[in-house]
Amino acid sequence: xxxxxxxRRQFIKYAGATAALLGLSQSLVxxxxxxxxxxxxxxxxxxxxxxxxxxxxxxxxxxxxxxxAAELVLDKLSVRYHPTVMAxxxxxxxxxxxxxxKELAGKYVLVVEGPIPTAEDGEFCTFGLEKxxxxxxxxxxxxxxxxxxxxxxxVPGAAAVIALGNCASFGGIxxxxxxxxxxxxxxxxxxxxxxxxPVINIGGCPSHPDWFVGTVLDYLINKRVPELDKHNRxxxxxxxxxxxxxxxxASFDAGLFLEDWNDNNPDFKLCLFKMGCKGPVTYADCPTRxxxxxxxxxxxxxxxxxxxxxxxxxxxxxxxYEPLPNVNFLGINTTAETLxxxxxxxxxxxxxxxxxxxxxxxxxxxxxxx
Amino acid sequence: MAQLISxxxxxxxxxxxxxxxxxxxxxxxxxxxxGTMFRGIEMLLKGKHPFDAQQVTERICGVCPLVHGTAAxxxxxxxxxxxxxxxxxxxxxxxxxxxxxxxxxxxxxxLAALDYVDVAAVVNYSGTNPALKAIKGKVAGLVKxxxxxxxLPRYESDDYVSDPEIATILVGHYVEALEMRKKxxxxxxxxxxxxxxxxxxxxxxxxxxxxxxxxxxxxxxxAELRFWIDNVYVQDILTVAGVPAYQIFFTAxxxxxxxxxxxxxxxxxxxxxxxxxxxxxxxxxxxxxxxxDENKITESVKHSWYTDECEGLHPKEGKTEPExxxxxxxxxxxxxxxxxxxxxxxxxxxxxVLAGLELSGKISQDKQKLxxxxxxxxxxxxxxxxxTAGKFGILPRHAMRALECKLIADQMEVWLDELKPGEKIYDxxxxxxxxxxxxxxxxxxxxxxxxxxxxxxxxxxxxAIVPTTWNAAPRDKEGNxxxxxxxLLGLPVPDAENPxxxxxxxxxxxxxxxxAIHVIHPEHNGVKSFRVV
Numbered sequence: 001x002x003x004x005x006x007x008r009r010q011f012i013k014y015a016g017a018t019a020a021l022l023g024l025s026q027s028l029v030x031x032x033x034x035x036x037x038x039x040x041x042x043x044x045x046x047x048x049x050x051x052x053x054x055x056x057x058x059x060x061x062x063x064x065x066x067x068x069a070a071e072l073v074l075d076k077l078s079v080r081y082h083p084t085v086m087a088x089x090x091x092x093x094x095x096x097x098x099x100x101x102k103e104l105a106g107k108y109v110l111v112v113e114g115p116i117p118t119a120e121d122g123e124f125c126t127f128g129l130e131k132x133x134x135x136x137x138x139x140x141x142x143x144x145x146x147x148x149x150x151x152x153x154x155v156p157g158a159a160a161v162i163a164l165g166n167c168a169s170f171g172g173i174x175x176x177x178x179x180x181x182x183x184x185x186x187x188x189x190x191x192x193x194x195x196x197x198p199v200i201n202i203g204g205c206p207s208h209p210d211w212f213v214g215t216v217l218d219y220l221i222n223k224r225v226p227e228l229d230k231h232n233r234x235x236x237x238x239x240x241x242x243x244x245x246x247x248x249x250a251s252f253d254a255g256l257f258l259e260d261w262n263d264n265n266p267d268f269k270l271c272l273f274k275m276g277c278k279g280p281v282t283y284a285d286c287p288t289r290x291x292x293x294x295x296x297x298x299x300x301x302x303x304x305x306x307x308x309x310x311x312x313x314x315x316x317x318x319x320x321y322e323p324l325p326n327v328n329f330l331g332i333n334t335t336a337e338t339l340x341x342x343x344x345x346x347x348x349x350x351x352x353x354x355x356x357x358x359x360x361x362x363x364x365x366x367x368x369x370x
Numbered sequence: 371m372a373q374l375i376s377x378x379x380x381x382x383x384x385x386x387x388x389x390x391x392x393x394x395x396x397x398x399x400x401x402x403x404x405g406t407m408f409r410g411i412e413m414l415l416k417g418k419h420p421f422d423a424q425q426v427t428e429r430i431c432g433v434c435p436l437v438h439g440t441a442a443x444x445x446x447x448x449x450x451x452x453x454x455x456x457x458x459x460x461x462x463x464x465x466x467x468x469x470x471x472x473x474x475x476x477x478x479x480x481l482a483a484l485d486y487v488d489v490a491a492v493v494n495y496s497g498t499n500p501a502l503k504a505i506k507g508k509v510a511g512l513v514k515x516x517x518x519x520x521x522l523p524r525y526e527s528d529d530y531v532s533d534p535e536i537a538t539i540l541v542g543h544y545v546e547a548l549e550m551r552k553k554x555x556x557x558x559x560x561x562x563x564x565x566x567x568x569x570x571x572x573x574x575x576x577x578x579x580x581x582x583x584x585x586x587x588x589x590x591x592x593a594e595l596r597f598w599i600d601n602v603y604v605q606d607i608l609t610v611a612g613v614p615a616y617q618i619f620f621t622a623x624x625x626x627x628x629x630x631x632x633x634x635x636x637x638x639x640x641x642x643x644x645x646x647x648x649x650x651x652x653x654x655x656x657x658x659x660x661x662x663d664e665n666k667i668t669e670s671v672k673h674s675w676y677t678d679e680c681e682g683l684h685p686k687e688g689k690t691e692p693e694x695x696x697x698x699x700x701x702x703x704x705x706x707x708x709x710x711x712x713x714x715x716x717x718x719x720x721x722x723v724l725a726g727l728e729l730s731g732k733i734s735q736d737k738q739k740l741x742x743x744x745x746x747x748x749x750x751x752x753x754x755x756x757x758t759a760g761k762f763g764i765l766p767r768h769a770m771r772a773l774e775c776k777l778i779a780d781q782m783e784v785w786l787d788e789l790k791p792g793e794k795i796y797d798x799x800x801x802x803x804x805x806x807x808x809x810x811x812x813x814x815x816x817x818x819x820x821x822x823x824x825x826x827x828x829x830x831x832x833x834a835i836v837p838t839t840w841n842a843a844p845r846d847k848e849g850n851x852x853x854x855x856x857x858l859l860g861l862p863v864p865d866a867e868n869p870x871x872x873x874x875x876x877x878x879x880x881x882x883x884x885x886a887i888h889v890i891h892p893e894h895n896g897v898k899s900f901r902v903v
Contacts, residue, residue, distance in 0.1 A: 125408070
């Protein structure tokens, strides 16, 4: 450890940050420090492959702070394959996938970014080359290798599969075109290949770097899959309703809504409900964790939450800038037009707001809190 | 004897790209560029609320969501008849600028630099600089553990920068650059909420009002980034460009001499004046920049996996019916052409258009920005030499990206000064029953166009033509190659096992394949036939 220039003190500091990241008590710091020390000897191999992705979750991953991307990629993990990061290309690159699958079976973590198209033998997403050839401009040219085939080769030897982002976890935006491309989320494909292989879904469009890094550290430190909700998401990050924890809930209670972006209230940051906020139906810890090193988050920028961490994003949450329809308050179906009155009235008669949002939660696509 | 070398995946780009080159006598004789992933995003917009377009099209790409969201906002503004308040225009410029900074830094250090720097040379560093010793310690640790991923394996070549001190400095900057690009995204999130997938621009304006405190928070980060761009990024480009073995890359990798820029960063509310000007160049005739006419854009699909019915249409009427395995086709990218010609787009196109207008006196001396910077860096003789030779290759592409980054970062200070706290940021307009819109902008990778047709207050059709579709396009109906295919011709490939120059050239374009292949026409979304190759 000393050879790497890391002091005991740095480890404790580091462990403190990790505990905060995972939402754990600081009393666990010594234990985490010990586990992190162990990690530096023999880094766990990671294979990170991309299906119908947009690389947004990789870019988001680079925004990680505790640890930062350089520390993770160089000191904590052995990132053998990541198409956006690795030096190698072509045969050298996908050769690493083939070698790792063979030599480190049962040891590597497989990260899948983007869902997998299955129509037409997987031709809608390919990378790497088959040994077989087809004729091309007078040459025998090696065929493209479909993502579906890579899954068949890499899933059986994976210690666990992490589906990163809403697309890999639930199909996301590419799944809206599934009738053409036969797109499936990672967990469906994994189930067909190795029935009992653990799959961890980390939703979000994009996923928050802490959700991914926290899950990986949790997995490595505790050597078990973290506690998951029924969508196979880590409860630590997807267990709370955004609306319940929103910094603007006082405005919701008071019936103070933003209706024009030129609006300004000297005392209150206005609630975004009427601008289409999906916070009342979205389970994620954005209000407390915030984004981009804690600089801001969607509601903090006076914009509605679009519900991007929900399995139902995007299709079922559209229209994004229209209020959620028919919100159920105290058994009364209410629309945005009467909401201010209901919210203010409810507060006035002393009904706990918590109860109200439980009512809302019933209308929600089922999240981590059941 | 000629042989075919296939490179798939081309890594350190965004997305799924395959390159095939025919090599004879150690040189590339022919080349094919293939996009190998298809999603089909526009079809899901049909019938949706027009405001959704921006959030959905941002998800075309996680590296350049900013430019799609911005194009969609201008597209919707146009369709709604919005009069954009100055504050909104300036905040859009500032956030787009912040994304240029993050994207250009990411491109040079994390996507391109490993093609030039010998990471293994770092272990030979023998100096006493503590920061460099720490970098050495890190790399030595990896080597000792026998686990040098993700830096190795790599294509081997004898022309990597292997001077231990320079290599260590550059690897140190690779690590620093991770923090710098992160800071650029933090800066962006001050006004736009978060990155990637931001929320701060909407049809009609932006969502965050400028205040003394958010302007100060933005300015502090910008100052740090400007210092780094001037003293690290631009200087590192000059260092790499000065390596004797790389001198051939000043002209090698020329894409054929045609360049197109839509113009970027509005300087007035109507968008008629652009900070980076609009225009196009043909035949490498930089001094005569011509006026751009949107109607001259067409898309060819002769060599793309789409039915022949999609051939030769303007994007407004664009059709996208997949036909996997079509004879003679080899890519999911279409081949966009301007006036029948393949065009390079991106930083080189923008800077050459700007240089052309400055050199020909169409931009008056007092308003010039690029040539004075080129002079200050002592590069004017080199630029004139290349202009005379009529060739701009791999190194100019990197250099112009860095110069552009500096020009934009410097201008962002001016835009910050122009913000007026307390004034309007939004122009509320109703959604029309029937209306057309278009948004033409510049993103880090080049010219981007979005087109919309609103009917019955819903989206009836949405189309986009994206920078990498121009650059990584396959051949067109006439058999003319796309810009990357042309740029590869003649490149030296002395060792077929290690085609490093091929990937150096491809990466200099900063390809983004997720952007390039995303289109499917809502009314023609069926797949016609399949003959899987």
